[in-house]
Amino acid sequence: xxxxxxxxxxxxxxxxxxxxxxxxxxxxxxxxxxxxxxxxxxxxxxxxxxxxxxxxxxxxxxxxxxxxxxxxxxxxxxxxxxxxxxxxxxxxxxxxxxxxxxxxxxxxxxxxxxxxxxxxxxxxxxxxxxxxxxxxxxxxxxxxxxxxxxxxxxxxxxxxxxxxxxxxxxxxxxxxxxxxxxxxxxxxxxxxxxxxxxxxxxxxxxxxxxxxxxxxxxxxxxxxxxxxxxxxxxxxxxxxxxxxxxxxxxxxxxxxxxxxxxxxxxxxxxxxxxxxxxxxxxxxxxxxxxxxxxxxxxxxxxxxxxxxxxxxxxxxxxxxxxxxxxxxxxxxxxxxxxxxxxxxxxxxxxxxxxxxxxxxxxxxxxxxxxxxxxxxxxxxxxxxxxxxxxxxxxxxxx
Amino acid sequence: xxxxxxxxxxxxxxxxxxxxxxxxxxxxxxxxxxxxxxxxxxxxxxxxxxxxxxxxxxxxxxxxxxxxxxxxxxxxxxxxxxxxxxxxxxxxxxxxxxxxxxxxxxxxxxxxxxxxxxxxxxxxxxxxxxxxxxxxxxxxxxxxxxxxxxxxxxxxxxxxx
Numbered sequence: 001x002x003x004x005x006x007x008x009x010x011x012x013x014x015x016x017x018x019x020x021x022x023x024x025x026x027x028x029x030x031x032x033x034x035x036x037x038x039x040x041x042x043x044x045x046x047x048x049x050x051x052x053x054x055x056x057x058x059x060x061x062x063x064x065x066x067x068x069x070x071x072x073x074x075x076x077x078x079x080x081x082x083x084x085x086x087x088x089x090x091x092x093x094x095x096x097x098x099x100x101x102x103x104x105x106x107x108x109x110x111x112x113x114x115x116x117x118x119x120x121x122x123x124x125x126x127x128x129x130x131x132x133x134x135x136x137x138x139x140x141x142x143x144x145x146x147x148x149x150x151x152x153x154x155x156x157x158x159x160x161x162x163x164x165x166x167x168x169x170x171x172x173x174x175x176x177x178x179x180x181x182x183x184x185x186x187x188x189x190x191x192x193x194x195x196x197x198x199x200x201x202x203x204x205x206x207x208x209x210x211x212x213x214x215x216x217x218x219x220x221x222x223x224x225x226x227x228x229x230x231x232x233x234x235x236x237x238x239x240x241x242x243x244x245x246x247x248x249x250x251x252x253x254x255x256x257x258x259x260x261x262x263x264x265x266x267x268x269x270x271x272x273x274x275x276x277x278x279x280x281x282x283x284x285x286x287x288x289x290x291x292x293x294x295x296x297x298x299x300x301x302x303x304x305x306x307x308x309x310x311x312x313x314x315x316x317x318x319x320x321x322x323x324x325x326x327x328x329x330x331x332x333x334x335x336x337x338x339x340x341x342x343x344x345x346x347x348x349x350x351x352x353x354x355x356x357x358x359x360x361x362x363x364x365x366x367x368x369x370x371x372x373x374x375x376x377x378x379x380x381x382x383x384x385x386x387x388x389x390x391x392x393x394x395x396x397x398x
Numbered sequence: 399x400x401x402x403x404x405x406x407x408x409x410x411x412x413x414x415x416x417x418x419x420x421x422x423x424x425x426x427x428x429x430x431x432x433x434x435x436x437x438x439x440x441x442x443x444x445x446x447x448x449x450x451x452x453x454x455x456x457x458x459x460x461x462x463x464x465x466x467x468x469x470x471x472x473x474x475x476x477x478x479x480x481x482x483x484x485x486x487x488x489x490x491x492x493x494x495x496x497x498x499x500x501x502x503x504x505x506x507x508x509x510x511x512x513x514x515x516x517x518x519x520x521x522x523x524x525x526x527x528x529x530x531x532x533x534x535x536x537x538x539x540x541x542x543x544x545x546x547x548x549x550x551x552x553x554x555x556x557x558x559x
Contacts, residue, residue: 047526048525048527051526055511055536056535056536057542059542060542218447219500220499220500221448221501223449232472234447234472239472240477329417330417330420330466330479332420332477332479334449343449345450345466345468349456355456356453356455356536358450358452360450368500368502397526
């Protein structure tokens with residue numbers, strides 16, 4: 001073995017600093033790699049470059065104000081973050097949400113899942129050298145963002161899901177827009193698959209790369225597509241249904257090879273399942289009906305009522321100046337985000353601000369398995385492994 | 399669940415809290431590790447996934463810290479929360495990394511932001527904040543704005559006058 005003489009003596013390994021400014025780390029992640037030639041002996045992730053103290057800020061906001069902070073954690077899944085936070089507060093308050101609002105929530109988070117997987121697929125492909133897939137994926141993602149803009153006026157930081165329901169009545173023409181997208185998308189997914197699934201370079205870069213056993217994945221608390229690629233059908237939508245998911249028919253795709261290719265196949269299959277759920281949600285959403293639950297003092301009254309009813313005006317004033325006070329207690333709600341189990345823990349002491357709001361971010365916990373995935377692999381495989389964990393650094397560091 | 403553990407060790411559970419359909423078992427910190435192992439291994443419990451661990455600071459009440467461990471049993475479709483209360487003067491508790499390796503970063507985060515020390519943790523360093531950070535920001539007696547002046551703000555004031 002060739003050795004290199006350094007200041008500290010003869011050594012055969014070197015330490016490579018990958019990131020925090022490296023295009024394939026998808027943000028500001030730093031990984032210290034100890035290398036023997038091109039083989040990784042040890043990998044130590046270093047994070048916190050994007051720590052913004054969102055959990056601390058939540059403690060200083062009223063329950064409704066904190067919704068806008070949740071958008072900014074996982075910026076590829078803002079609606080999912082809104083949903084988990086609102087579900088937690090609603091559980092704390094014991095609120096029932098109208099079915100129509102629940103179905104609209106389901107439709108939007110499923111579209112969000114597709115858009116998140118599209119960003120993942122595009123950036124993962126570009127990391128591994130497939131440039132054109134990136135452009136195609138972003139083309140379709142643009143369509144989804146247009147739908148979100150229609151609904152909420154915002155492309156990304158929507159804050160559309162609110163405590164007690166949703167912010168606004170769906171806009172005129174939303175059905176046609178979503179229908180158009182749902183009709184177009186299946187053939188587009190086929191298009192990505194025709195570029196990648198049978199591609200020899202793609203298979204060479206992903207098959208057998210980044211293996212983790214099912215036992216290790218569970219022990220390391222991994223969730224989401226990474227766990228399902230290891231053969232464990234753990235999906236919160238099936239296991240612990242929320243927002244009426246028990247009324248939807250869909251499959252939880254699993255594979256057993258647990259490598260980067262399996263995770264790719266899982267996410268592609270999930271996009272098709274999401275289209276399926278979105279179609280069912282479309283059929284379930286009625287043309288008329290309440291979008292917010294009737295809870296005076298918690299859910300802001302309709303604008304028309306405020307102009308005509310004194311009580312509504314008082315409630316509106318109180319909600320936006322003082323907020324509302326849920327009973328003391330603690331709740332933990334989990335949903336299935338595109339990256340895995342997204343949880344929200346809220347402890348209330350009976351005041352209008354949360355005593356503690358904690359987010360169980362799947363990216364953070366899945367990233368913990370990175371050293372296990374890359375040890376013994378080549379340095380170019382580290383890029384593939386970081387890609388298939390699908391991290392969003394805004395959520396890792398919060 | 400609570401009956402099962404009581405049958406095993408009558409004194410292991412200090413309190414059972416039921417709130418909004420969620421069960422919380424309050425344990426003494428001495429027995430936390432043993433209960434965790436039993437929860438993971440026993441065929442009737444099988445809580446194989448430690449999904450989350452977090453801390454709540456109830457300052458100025460004592461005991462001020464509450465550690466919450468959220469467990470999931472994938473095969474039994476069940477959830478449970480284990481809770482340990484810690485006083486502000488003695489913030490040491492056994493690590494759960496040997497039981498669930500996934501506890502590693504969760505405990506590091508709690509150490510980083512609350513200053514709870516986990517006895518026997520293999521790599522107890524700050525994870526989100528810089529290593530030379532002073533104080534534990536998620537404690538309730540730590541101001542939201544922080545202690546340090548931000549140099550950019552003072553520079554901005556000077557130039558705008």
